[in-house]
Amino acid sequence: MAIEMLYFAWVREKIGVEGERVDPPATVATVTDLIDWLAARGGGHAEAFEDPARLRAAVDQHFAPLDTAIAGAREIAIFPPVTGG
């Protein structure tokens, strides 16, 4: 199951790319699992995903808690809490 990852703000800066296509194993069930799986790559991913409490997510362009199941998701964005307005 390929997922289009998108990164924003300092998450994007630390990882060094705006996005990437990933294909996690079936054991990766939630956004948190996905973050842990990506952090295990080390480098920018490890740094960006060091403290999940500072991260928020959108699954298919809707805000979603990190314990959201990712089955069927096509696009997942990871970013810091929003600061618009």
Place this chain on the structure above:
Amino acid sequence: MAIEMLYFAWVREKIGVEGERVDPPATVATVTDLIDWLAARGGGHAEAFEDPARLRAAVDQHFAPLDTAIAGAREIAIFPPVTGG
């Protein structure tokens, strides 16, 4: 003690003048007394001042309850409740 009376909105229309100078006797102590004294003239004054509950006042350009003492007042305006904004 001469007082400059000012009338606004339908009070002005019923009385037929924008203002007048009056010199009430010393027994006229409050705005209510003044209204009663003017109403006793009959005609437009009686009509305008028929129902004091519908009237409001400003004494020397500050809103004032009808039981306000008028001693020393130079200008008293009588009008319906305001409807600006």
Place this chain on the structure above:
Amino acid sequence: MIAIGVQAEAFDPGVELTRLEALGGGGVASFTGLVRGDGGLVEMMLEHHPGMTEKAMRAVAEEAARRWPLLGIVLIHRYGPLVPGDRIVFVGTASAHRAAALEACAFLIDWLKTAAPFWKRERFADGTVHWVEAKAEDDAAAARWGG
């Protein structure tokens, strides 16, 4: 900055917003009231107490400035004959805090309705003319802000 306008002339909310924006607070709120054409209204005549109006409006503005951390307040109220679509009143506030700007704006328009000496006479297409009655809900709106 407190700016008060009591005027027969039209005003431009965009120009007033620009003045408030220039104060550097980062947040500018406004309310504009316009004449509605409901019920076949053809003219609204605004009468006021010329000696008192600007002072009363300034007192309302000063009260808002005491209650909220504001950098600027603009209050404009027209008088004279107006037609549907004409702007009657403008309230604008500038603050470093968006809630302060918006709350002060609500306070100012609520208080203007009960504390500024204006009266409205409406004329309709069928020839009817009447003075607008004060609304109990306007007193209640002003009262919710307390003394």
Place this chain on the structure above:
Amino acid sequence: MIAIGVQAEAFDPGVELTRLEALGGGGVASFTGLVRGDGGLVEMMLEHHPGMTEKAMRAVAEEAARRWPLLGIVLIHRYGPLVPGDRIVFVGTASAHRAAALEACAFLIDWLKTAAPFWKRERFADGTVHWVEAKAEDDAAAARWGG
């Protein structure tokens, strides 16, 4: 009328107010947020989630339209590099009821701050660069509206 703008280009609050005034409701409220130059800020870079931003802003506007009797809502949010004094965000509402227009305006700006995918990076005169941290008070401001 719900109009949403997500744009790099500047906007003119006066023009937006005029659109809202034309709806005939008689009451138009607005909030404009601008870049402040506090602490020697020289640039604010607004980043957003292009696929999601407009949808998220529309959802916030639709929620406001459910809660208040509004004739019109305009929401504009800029992205890209901005400098002190630049307008960032505009919220405008039109209603026959002044309280509805002003409350909806406060709701919309509070919700935009927590429900629209924007991020701000600040650059200062001394070369410092940092991403603005979300404020607990913004979450609290949005939470007071419930739901």
